[in-house]
Amino acid sequence: MLIRWSEQMSVGDEELDSQHKILIQLVNDLNDAMRSGHGREAVGKVLTELVKYTEIHFAHEEKRFLAGDYPHKDKHLLKHRLLLERVRELQAQHEAGTRFISMEVLTFLQDWLTEHIMKTDKTYSPYI
Ligand SMILES: [Fe+2]
Ligand SMILES: [Fe+2]
Secondary structure, three states: OOOOOOHHHOOOOHHHHHHHHHHHHHHHHHHHHHHOOOOHHHHHHHHHHHHHHHHHHHHHHHHHHHOOOOOOHHHHHHHHHHHHHHHHHHHHHHHHOOOOOOHHHHHHHHHHHHHHHHHHHHHHHHHO
16 A cells, blocks of 8 residues: 555545545555556556546535635646646556556655645635
8 A cells, every 4th residue: 555544634524535535545556556467458447547536536626625715726726737737648658558657656646646635735624
């Protein structure tokens, strides 16, 4: 297991917390798929799911924080957009066979997700 959700990661909203748990699970699944040597197809499947669920979560989260007086809307939206571009690119490269999902990619996703929840998502807590 690469990442484990803890109370410290809570943004104070049950629904958003459970979506974060799903994202963490998907990054852990990607780690498992990569390590178990099930090959490109298994990794690709999880990667596709990760892209889809990231889109769903971001759309949901944005709707929540855009509805309030949250002062960091633009910065937050930009961070989401850049990450989505990055994972879509990884998925496309994986599909095309031009990039292999490496430990480096997993470390990037792990760090991004942990840091994003802890440092960025938490800033909307008082406004939703
Ligand atoms: Fe976010
Ligand atoms: Fe989030």
